[in-house]
Amino acid sequence: MIYKFKIPDDLDKIENLKMGDVLFITGKVFTARDEAHQLMLELYEKNEKLPFDPSKMVMYHCGPVVKREGNEWKVLAAGPTTSSRMDLFEKDVINAYGIRIIVGKGGMGDNTAEGLKKVKGIYATYTGGAGALAAKSFHKVENVYFLEELGSPEAIWIFDAIDFGPLIVSIDPQGNNWNKISRDEMEKRKKEIFKIIDQS
Amino acid sequence: MNIEETILEAIRTAETAIPFDVFEHIKIAYENETNPVSKSQLNSILDNVKYAKDKKLPICQDTGTQTFFLDIGFDFPYKKEIVNAITMSVAKATNLYYIRPNAVDPFSGKNPGNNVGRFIPYINWFLRDGNDAIIYVLPKGGGSENASALGMLKPGEGIKGIKKFVVEQVIKAGANPCPPTIIGLGIGGGSDLSMILAKRALLRPLGQRHEEKRVADLELELLDLLNKTEVGTMGWGGKTSVLDVHIEYAYRHPASLPVGLVVQCWADRRAIIKIDSNGNVEVKQ
Numbered sequence: 001m002i003y004k005f006k007i008p009d010d011l012d013k014i015e016n017l018k019m020g021d022v023l024f025i026t027g028k029v030f031t032a033r034d035e036a037h038q039l040m041l042e043l044y045e046k047n048e049k050l051p052f053d054p055s056k057m058v059m060y061h062c063g064p065v066v067k068r069e070g071n072e073w074k075v076l077a078a079g080p081t082t083s084s085r086m087d088l089f090e091k092d093v094i095n096a097y098g099i100r101i102i103v104g105k106g107g108m109g110d111n112t113a114e115g116l117k118k119v120k121g122i123y124a125t126y127t128g129g130a131g132a133l134a135a136k137s138f139h140k141v142e143n144v145y146f147l148e149e150l151g152s153p154e155a156i157w158i159f160d161a162i163d164f165g166p167l168i169v170s171i172d173p174q175g176n177n178w179n180k181i182s183r184d185e186m187e188k189r190k191k192e193i194f195k196i197i198d199q200s
Numbered sequence: 201m202n203i204e205e206t207i208l209e210a211i212r213t214a215e216t217a218i219p220f221d222v223f224e225h226i227k228i229a230y231e232n233e234t235n236p237v238s239k240s241q242l243n244s245i246l247d248n249v250k251y252a253k254d255k256k257l258p259i260c261q262d263t264g265t266q267t268f269f270l271d272i273g274f275d276f277p278y279k280k281e282i283v284n285a286i287t288m289s290v291a292k293a294t295n296l297y298y299i300r301p302n303a304v305d306p307f308s309g310k311n312p313g314n315n316v317g318r319f320i321p322y323i324n325w326f327l328r329d330g331n332d333a334i335i336y337v338l339p340k341g342g343g344s345e346n347a348s349a350l351g352m353l354k355p356g357e358g359i360k361g362i363k364k365f366v367v368e369q370v371i372k373a374g375a376n377p378c379p380p381t382i383i384g385l386g387i388g389g390g391s392d393l394s395m396i397l398a399k400r401a402l403l404r405p406l407g408q409r410h411e412e413k414r415v416a417d418l419e420l421e422l423l424d425l426l427n428k429t430e431v432g433t434m435g436w437g438g439k440t441s442v443l444d445v446h447i448e449y450a451y452r453h454p455a456s457l458p459v460g461l462v463v464q465c466w467a468d469r470r471a472i473i474k475i476d477s478n479g480n481v482e483v484k485q
Contacts, residue, residue: 062264
């Protein structure tokens with residue numbers, strides 16, 4: 001199924017999504033890579049507030065190429081980064097901030113799937129490497145946080161997105177995880193391929 | 201000759217337009233794909249490539265680690281100028297937003313913001329006869345680089361062992377290196393030489409086979425085996441997981457069978473600069 005959601009208005013509809021569904025998102029997106037994840041957890045432990053509300057936005061594993069033009073920032077390229085690196089922190093970040101939509105690439109592990117199940121959230125993927133195309137849907141940079149401390153790829157950028165997608169649901173709110181399913185299938189195929197190699 | 205401007209132009213070309221051979225291979229993968237999700241991903245990839253070229257935007261926001269392979273004639277007169285120009289042009293390219301600041305101090309985590317730091321940009325030298333130079337520009341993304349592997353196999357495992365190692369690694373990498381990928385292999389030498397040969401193998405255009413038939417045959421056999429994994433585009437399954445396999449080799453120690461494996465994402469960005477002894481330059485892909 002193909003869905004077009006406005007975030008945060010349509011957050012309630014997230015729980016009905018199924019693995020393999022296609023999604024286009026209009027609304028606020030914030031970027032977070034390894035360093036931002038660590039920082040968010042540190043702030044949470046210290047009981048300090050973030051300058052924005054992550055539960056009302058899409059969290060995007062992305063380190064964009066951004067250009068300063070006068071007083072504004074322009075997004076030049078903003079495809080996803082490899083999400084599995086964030087498996088280290090993701091369950092805790094979801095618990096701490098109630099994040100319900102995560103976008104990245106490459107798939108995520110069972111720990112993240114567990115975290116998402118609790119908040120009835122999803123993890124969806126955007127085409128890896130399609131940075132220029134993704135940037136097209138981020139028509140405005142709303143804000144940037146921790147730019148000085150983290151540098152531009154690791155900073156938290158807040159984008160205003162129009163029809164960001166197609167995003168494909170990889171982990172659904174029931175905990176179905178394409179990454180796990182496909183990896184199990186590939187392990188089976190590996191045995192078949194090894195047989196071919198042994199017979200060659 | 202303004203070598204700095206030339207390198208800057210080559211970086212921009214590499215980052216905004218993929219070589220024709222790569223585009224053609226992705227197009228064929230798209231035409232052959234029957235898995236609907238993977239086909240949609242390949243469609244996005246092709247749209248992205250056309251859009252980036254048209255608008256002169258980076259194809260991917262991960263503009264990579266700036267990596268330069270220099271094939272230099274012993275009598276080429278501008279060695280020092282080239283090294284200086286590479287560093288200058290990389291800093292300038294960052295400043296002009298052609299590339300993202302991607303060089304980070306591994307201890308402090310600090311990003312100097314200009315892609316210049318200890319040993320970075322990376323320059324790999326290969327000296328040979330002649331008075332000209334060829335510079336290969338290879339911006340190498342982090343997601344695919346993280347799927348690199350070194351196998352120190354037992355010589356008794358032989359070529360079959362190499363095949364199993366490569367299949368194992370491609371499955372382990374799964375969707376992470378942005379498949380369909382290109383696999384560079386370095387067989388033999390030692391640990392360091394096998395890895396550098398694997399990365400150098402990526403410089404060869406897709407579809408071009410190794411000059412020795414026995415190596416070329418192994419490239420094609422591995423390509424076929426790897427596409428049986430059905431990793432597919434971005435891990436969504438389907439016919440094409442790998443666009444090509446390139447192998448380079450060196451003689452090995454009797455006790456060792458090193459296999460270096462380097463993975464390149466579908467956004468196989470390259471440019472080539474040719475400089476003759478009079479300083480005439482040419483940039484191509």
